[in-house]
Amino acid sequence: NAGVTQTPKFQVLKTGQSMTLQCAQDMNHNSMYWYRQDPGMGLRLIYYSASEGTTDKGEVPNGYNVSRLNKREFSLRLESAAPSQTSVYFCASKRTSGGNEQFFGPGTRLTVL
Amino acid sequence: EDQVTQSPEALRLQEGESSSLNCSYTVSGLRGLFWYRQDPGKGPEFLFTLYSAGEEKEKERLKATLTKKESFLHITAPKPEDSATYLCAVQAAGNTPLVFGKGTRLSVIA
Numbered sequence: 001n002a003g004v005t006q007t008p009k010f011q012v013l014k015t016g017q018s019m020t021l022q023c024a025q026d027m028n029h030n031s032m033y034w035y036r037q038d039p040g041m042g043l044r045l046i047y048y049s050a051s052e053g054t055t056d057k058g059e060v061p062n063g064y065n066v067s068r069l070n071k072r073e074f075s076l077r078l079e080s081a082a083p084s085q086t087s088v089y090f091c092a093s094k095r096t097s098g099g100n101e102q103f104f105g106p107g108t109r110l111t112v113l
Numbered sequence: 114e115d116q117v118t119q120s121p122e123a124l125r126l127q128e129g130e131s132s133s134l135n136c137s138y139t140v141s142g143l144r145g146l147f148w149y150r151q152d153p154g155k156g157p158e159f160l161f162t163l164y165s166a167g168e169e170k171e172k173e174r175l176k177a178t179l180t181k182k183e184s185f186l187h188i189t190a191p192k193p194e195d196s197a198t199y200l201c202a203v204q205a206a207g208n209t210p211l212v213f214g215k216g217t218r219l220s221v222i223a
Contacts, residue, residue, distance in 0.1 A: 042215035090156050100145045104156035
């Protein structure tokens with residue numbers, strides 16, 4: 001049981017390049033989330049998926065797109081990276097019943113030059 | 114708008130020196146208050162969920178309490194391995210996303 005996994009762990013992009021951050025969970029959770037964490041700003045929600053087939057915007061969705069590929073996988077895409085998107089990105093998942101806590105992945109550290 | 118404020122931003126303790134971290138919140142109908150621990154370079158690790166005022170949860174040297182306006186994370190006789198950033202988050206009524214505070218960075222010195 002690996003929990004929530006994220007790839008890659010580190011990435012450096014040039015301004016304007018695109019990339020997709022991958023997230024997978026093996027806990028059979030329905031809800032999945034993408035956050036970014038910046039110094040002094042805390043964790044901010046980018047997008048979430050309450051269940052397979054649905055996605056919703058969070059607090060800071062501009063410049064990002066998401067895909068809920070299936071129940072296990074939720075990807076985050078940067079179509080044209082900007083230096084302001086330099087951050088640490090975390091994926092999380094949550095079960096539908098029995099508790100509302102989210103479980104987080106190890107993060108992806110992204111630098112946009 | 115739901116808000117979470119954590120204080121202090123940073124706290125430095127000697128080993129064995131007990132203290133408390135504060136999480137003040139405003140939310141439309143609290144569904145749950147969550148405490149997480151985050152070590153440098155890692156994702157947040159779930160510690161506790163509190164659902165109603167008066168509730169308390171304990172785990173080793175940590176004890177979380179909840180009132181209608183704030184939560185405290187009490188650390189009793191801390192050890193250096195308790196050094197981490199502690200995050201607080203709230204969930205409003207309905208299946209709404211969590212709102213996180215900015216965290217308290219705790220350093221415990223041997």
